[in-house]
Amino acid sequence: MEEINRISQLPQEVLIRILSLVPTKEVARAKLVSKSWQNLFEFLPSFTFEFLLPRSLPPEDSTDDMSSFINAIDSALKLHKRFTLDRLQLNLDLDLIGSGSRSRLLIDSWIDAALERKVKQLDLRFQCHNAGYYFLPFEVFGARTITDLRLEECRFEICGDTNIDLPALRKLCLRRIRCEDQAIQKLISSCPLIQDLKTSSCSGVQRLHVSELVNLQRLSVICCYALESIEIDAPSLQYLEYHHGSLQCALLLITPCEFLRELILYDRFITEDLFQNLLSGFPNLELLKINDTRLRWIEISHRQLKRLDLTLTNLEAEGILKIDTPNLRSLRYYGCRTPLISVISSLNTSSLQEVDINFINSDDYGHFSILQSKEFFEMMKHCQDIKLNLHIKSKQELIIPKRRRPILSPPVYDIKHLHLLVYNCCRYQLMIDRMFWMCRPQILSISRETEPRFLKVLYNKFRNKEERPKCRISCTTKCWQHYLEDVRIDGDESRAEIDRIITATELSNIVMKCEVRFKLKWRS
């Protein structure tokens, strides 16, 4: 069959459409394919120009690369053959490009060229370690065609006189911007149609009032360290992310909003009252994620909540956690054991599909008894997926007194998939025995961060299950090896990893490279 060059027969617009889906840098490389491909570059509707200093090259030798980079941007923008530009992204390291007036004028001219071509999405990211900041030309704030604006590590000045005319602006992202307190405020207030707003690490902002933005759907305020007060009144808000970040308290006021579906809160200064009011003000909340809080009493009571992600490293063993979420599908918890364990018995887990529990290393292991963890598995048996990270320190926790065995309720069989992460502790054998007293999962995954020695012990236990375990005949509940019908290693990766661990002579230097999965068949 004769090989024909079909791609060059495509209409130019179609070929350009294809190339616009390829990263700009690769399209520049592809100029070498043929002369017609070389010419297509200037017809691209979007450009992303970024230049990373090659590690192998000392900075002095990079000048050729740098100048070709600068020329590429220059010619792409000034010789551009289209009337309009969809998107321009520039990642500029001012230490390399230069921060003198010549470089700044050059960058000004690029932005100018983009604005002239009615650019819709403008993404300017600067890096300046030693060089001074780039000052954004005020023309950007009069660009009527811009729908998406992203600015990173540059400066701009907005004062009372500045005329802000951005009627098409839907999405605004400001990162590491240093400006006057009111500049961002004025910018936001001048763009009533904004749907997506993100301010991250913007020093200088002391007060942020987001109101009258009836179209605002997504708001992220992250680590704006000078923030003293933040008021949010956005009736259409669906997603809110707030990372407080600083060591001084800020006033947080959020007006209730019926459309809010996702709330992410990292705020060590939030009070119990505020937290309660917050939850009651968002009746349709589906996702709640909390981190970095100092609350001692956390009560989460919500009918609609589907996903809960709690990182409560500061909630001590004596802390109170109450969860009443009948529709909860997914729970992620990172914190001390006791607060969660006390919640488990009252937790409504009928809808719970997946659970990811990480207990941090703490001194409260004395309270963690076998019965409590048994309850835990009982509650979780509807879950498709359980990820469990236990931090077991003392062997007291592991031994089940013989006299207790008969009265223990039977192990939970319905667990579909249990992920286990075991840190360095002692008595792995006892721990495995105890685990299988409590539950009999169908798939057991050993997480990558587990101690390889645990895996070795587990594997040997599985392999030796044919050997007669020494259970007394008088014992009505036999140990788990009696009930394990079959064990299979699931997948080539798992198999290879097990081989590697088993054959290793010295385990103390080894870490696991990947997760290892076993398929278990139990008889009841």
Add this chain to the structure above:
Amino acid sequence: MITLRSSDGETFDIDEAVAVELQTIKHMMEDGCAGSQIPVPNVTGKILAKVIEYCKKHVESGKAEEQAASDDLKGWDADFVKVDQATLFDIILAANYLDIKALLDLTCQTVAEMIKGKTPEEIRRIFCIKNDFTPEEEEEVRRENQWAFE
């Protein structure tokens, strides 16, 4: 029911709901130009069949909102574009002529994936493109675009 006739005389009956996915046909229907049979002169029967298959599948799946159904559809799309290069380009031309945005996006993305990560020489080989640069010209283009060759 709308009847389309391919360049080689094959006819295809499709529901109106499917026909409006082909914007070109939709406009003809709106303008009242659509007679009993709408000719599609640039597209052979083999390719028109594929195009209609795509549109039918997407019209049916359009009703499902579930994540699982959307994942299934993505899988179906991925299988749909596993064809030889000639067919792929024919589908692109057909989707372009008939103005079916989703199909054009899918097929263009497929070709883009074939280009990504390849050297110019590899691209030439995949698409049978002749290198019309002299060695000197090639060297100059490479030098001008040095920043792109790390």
